Amino acid sequence: xxxxxxxxxxxxxxxxxxxxxxxxxxxxxxxxxxxxxxxxxxxxxxxxxxxxxxxxxxxxxxxxxxxxxxxxxxxxxxxxxxxxxxxxxxxxxxxxxxxxxxxxxxxxxxxxxxxxxxxxxxx
Amino acid sequence: xxxxxxxxxxxxxxxxxxxxxxxxxxxxxxxxxxxxxxxxxxxxxxxxxxxxxxxxxxxxxxxxxxxxxxxxxxxxxxxxxxxxxxxxxxxxxxxxxxxxxxxxxxxxxxxxxxxxxxxxxxxxxxxxxxxxxxxxxxxxxxxxxxxxxxxxxxxxxxxxxxxxxxxxxxxxxxxxxxxxxxxxxxxxxxxxxxxxxxxxxxxxxxxxxxxxxxxxxxxxxxxxxxxxxxxxxxxxxxxxxxxxxxxxxxxxxxxxxxxxxxxxxxxxxxxxxxxxxxxxxxxxxxxxxxxxxxxxxxxxxxxxxxxxxxxxxxxxxxxxxxxxxxxxxxxxxxxxxxxxxxxxxxxxxxxxxxxxxxxxxxxxxxxxxxxxxxxxxxxxxxxxxxxxxxxxxxxxxxxxxxxxxxxxxxxxxxxxxxxxxxxxxxxxxxxxxxxxxxxxxxxxxxxxxxxxxxxxxxxxxxxxxxxxxxxxxxxxxxxxxxxxxxxxxxxxxxxxxxxxxxxxxxxxxxxxxxxxxxxxxxxxxxxxxxxxxxxxxxxxxxxxxxxxxxxxxxxxxxxxxxxxxxxxxxx
Numbered sequence: 152x153x154x155x156x157x158x159x160x161x162x163x164x165x166x167x168x169x170x171x172x173x174x175x176x177x178x179x180x181x182x183x184x185x186x187x188x189x190x191x192x193x194x195x196x197x198x199x200x201x202x203x204x205x206x207x208x209x210x211x212x213x214x215x216x217x218x219x220x221x222x223x224x225x226x227x228x229x230x231x232x233x234x235x236x237x238x239x240x241x242x243x244x245x246x247x248x249x250x251x252x253x254x255x256x257x258x259x260x261x262x263x264x265x266x267x268x269x270x271x272x273x274x
Numbered sequence: 275x276x277x278x279x280x281x282x283x284x285x286x287x288x289x290x291x292x293x294x295x296x297x298x299x300x301x302x303x304x305x306x307x308x309x310x311x312x313x314x315x316x317x318x319x320x321x322x323x324x325x326x327x328x329x330x331x332x333x334x335x336x337x338x339x340x341x342x343x344x345x346x347x348x349x350x351x352x353x354x355x356x357x358x359x360x361x362x363x364x365x366x367x368x369x370x371x372x373x374x375x376x377x378x379x380x381x382x383x384x385x386x387x388x389x390x391x392x393x394x395x396x397x398x399x400x401x402x403x404x405x406x407x408x409x410x411x412x413x414x415x416x417x418x419x420x421x422x423x424x425x426x427x428x429x430x431x432x433x434x435x436x437x438x439x440x441x442x443x444x445x446x447x448x449x450x451x452x453x454x455x456x457x458x459x460x461x462x463x464x465x466x467x468x469x470x471x472x473x474x475x476x477x478x479x480x481x482x483x484x485x486x487x488x489x490x491x492x493x494x495x496x497x498x499x500x501x502x503x504x505x506x507x508x509x510x511x512x513x514x515x516x517x518x519x520x521x522x523x524x525x526x527x528x529x530x531x532x533x534x535x536x537x538x539x540x541x542x543x544x545x546x547x548x549x550x551x552x553x554x555x556x557x558x559x560x561x562x563x564x565x566x567x568x569x570x571x572x573x574x575x576x577x578x579x580x581x582x583x584x585x586x587x588x589x590x591x592x593x594x595x596x597x598x599x600x601x602x603x604x605x606x607x608x609x610x611x612x613x614x615x616x617x618x619x620x621x622x623x624x625x626x627x628x629x630x631x632x633x634x635x636x637x638x639x640x641x642x643x644x645x646x647x648x649x650x651x652x653x654x655x656x657x658x659x660x661x662x663x664x665x666x667x668x669x670x671x672x673x674x675x676x677x678x679x680x681x682x683x684x685x686x687x688x689x690x691x692x693x694x695x696x697x698x699x700x701x702x703x704x705x706x707x708x709x710x711x712x713x714x715x716x717x718x719x720x721x722x723x724x725x726x727x728x729x730x731x732x733x734x735x736x737x738x739x740x741x742x743x744x745x746x747x748x749x750x751x752x753x754x755x756x757x758x759x760x761x762x763x764x765x766x767x768x769x770x771x772x773x774x775x776x777x778x779x780x781x782x783x784x785x786x787x788x789x790x791x792x793x794x795x796x797x798x799x800x801x802x803x804x805x806x807x808x809x810x811x812x813x814x815x816x817x818x819x820x821x822x823x824x825x826x827x828x829x830x831x832x833x834x835x836x837x838x839x840x841x842x843x844x845x
Contacts, residue, residue, distance in 0.1 A: 162622055162626070164623070164626035164629070164630070165622070165625060165626055165629065168626065168629030168630065168632075168633065169629075171633060171638055175636075175638060237618060237621055237622070239726055240681070243681070243726065255621060255622070255625050256621060256624060256625035256628055256661055257625065257629075258628060258629070258632060259628075259629045259632035259633055259636065260632050260636060263636075
């Protein structure tokens, strides 16, 4: 069974590139483009193996999702959280709270290499 | 009373001597009238007490008195209206005539009434002319000679000699008095002249001063910048109307007030208040700075005013010029907001282009031939270049807006170099260059700094080195000179910088050779950003370069060792 990766990113192209990178190394990918939709999914759905979370999202920001849901709910305890942002300053501020911070522009290869290291090999 | 006598006595003529004589004559005429009236009174009393025996004598005396009175009135009129000289002459004649009949010829020529003839002699030099005394003396001599002859006597020679002696004395005294008066008049006239000249000079200089002051005021009034002058105690001595408009305050709330009062105004932001306080307390403040006043941004420049006197310069206050900078500040802010938005909006699609190109190159959707793969790589390279340019523009805009701040946290120099190699090795290799690095042993393993910005400085300097070097090495050295500083040195074996260009290489949008932009790409922002970042970190940057021998960029920064060891530092 493949691990589930949740990509929360409002830019369609970036979302598709990230999805391709993760699929390429064997993740099941679920795409969410809106903060509000993502909030529902996070609250009610099964916890994924990995979350790739953009900080700037429509309606509810990634920062709010992180502080109000992901960091609060016990079910995300084992989930690897990667945040993506174009703002290096903002990224630095979150280094303590998440597993990885990726500053945009994010390279396809870079993301693929990083996530492939995270993926459990004993399938 | 005084004006009545003045009106009676003074004859208004331009010649001061003539005027004086005529006034004197009038006084004598008045005195004579009084004496005549007294004589009349005496005759009346005499007639009443002594009876008719003397009536005939009294009649002739009365007749003489009436005649004399008429004569005096006529002379007075002549003196007033016609001629002082003629009046005086007639008066003297009259007097002599009257005297010659007032007593018996015996008494007149040698007895008790002889003295009467001396009166007109003495008078004549005063009322006619100094020398006239001789004429009257001669007349009197003639009269007593005739009188003596009439009674069969010889003329009284002693009396005649006496008359001439008196005439001489009168002449001398009158003459010296007139000379003294004349000299006095000359002195007075000179004095008057001096006073007039002095008064005119004073009036002229006052006028000049007024014009000068008016001109300065007019210039000050028409300056578009607000000008206010303070004394050494920061009391506002003067301010121009432009300042009133700029601060939106009446001038009386500015002038004659202490500046400390003004800066308590609620329009002023706390930051601006601090700046103005600093301006008042330190003479070495920056010559020009900006403050926010209500909704306006004002640029202020202040200069000390020195007065040179007694061979030294004395500080007499400060002149402060306010310029409305609101529009410029808005434009600047707009510009940086614009650049920030544009940069962000450009970055996202470029990230997508980069990602898709990578996917091609990584053959995500199936195998690619060499040419296709090469093309994908070119797309990636160009996109990365564009991204770097946008980053530079964004940084520049942030620095211009004063928004870029340095955030200190523990940094491992070794990691900086590792990351640098990660980014730059391939770029150097692709150009056939070697990128080498070293860390001096005495450099602490962890130090305080802004990791991201230090990384940016290293990347920019190495990128610059690679760009301008065609063969050889770009070498990075992290070192720790004696003292509380550490340093970064980036040297290359490239084309070097012409000496004349060295002072300008850190300027924004500057490249040594305009043609270089075409060859090497870039906006010329890299070094400018490096210098601004180094300045923000309180560091220094220097460059040594020789044409065709390469360049060495040296940065020194304050060395601060973090208190807690670097466990908090994460990648």
